[in-house]
Amino acid sequence: MKINGNEIRPGNVIQHQDSLWVAVKTDAVKPGKGPAYAQVELKNLLDGRKLNERFRASETVERVRLEQKDHTFLYEEGDMLVFMDTESYEQVSIPQDLVGERRAFLQDGMAVVVESHEGRPIGVQLPEQVTLEITETEPTVKGQTASSSYKPAILENGLRVMVPPHISTPQKIVVNTETMEYVKRAD
Known part of the structure; x- marks a missing residue:
């Protein structure tokens, strides 16, 4: 399916330079002089190479359905x-x-x-969110408010995330698999 260069969104898979690429980041750029274009960071699905490419609205690319x-x-x-x-x-x-x-x-x-x-x-x-148990974190300091900065925590899978100060071991938390960030405390 053909789409215009300015319609590429993160997550889209396109056929470009005789290979499959996934759009990682896209930025719409409107320079003071000349036509607008989309600055797209691409990652090759077959070998992992990265590429930054400009696509003008007048260009068409082949979007691949997986x-x-x-x-x-x-x-x-x-x-x-x-x-x-x-x-x-x-x-x-x-x-x-x-x-x-x-x-x-x-x-x-x-x-x-x-x-x-x-x-x-x-x-x-992967699923958008995963529930994991905290295995290690700094103790809660009395007098810290919920609005203070986050503290580091190590999860059961070895991953390190930042959590609010009221979270402690061995609580379970929900983590976003895309951003690898704390979402909420698990019920």
Whole structure:
């Protein structure tokens, strides 16, 4: 499907320079002189290279539709992650680098969406939020208010996030998997 260069949004997958790229960041730029354009940071889905590109509104790019199927995370095997298709029960191995640093959020039995292009897995969508337990954090200091700055906490998966001062161990918190930030205390 063809779209104008200024319609590219973060998360869109496009065909560019004979490869598949995902838009990481987009900025609409309106210079004082000359036509407006979109400054797009792209990441290659096949080899991980990054590229900054300008797309004018008059240019068209090919937006790629990815096949999305529900899978369950099973286990880690070397540098591969093994998932099972929830419909066919077929197992698929995906390199860890396709998930990146967000693989720390993967938990046994977690429901994810595996994205494929022409039958080849190229990405994994994790749930938007995950509940994790805090294993280590600084003690609460009496007299600190809720409006004071956040303090560091280490989660059960080894990830470090900033949490409000009233949060302590061994509480469970909800973390956003995209931004890797504290959302709220789990119920």
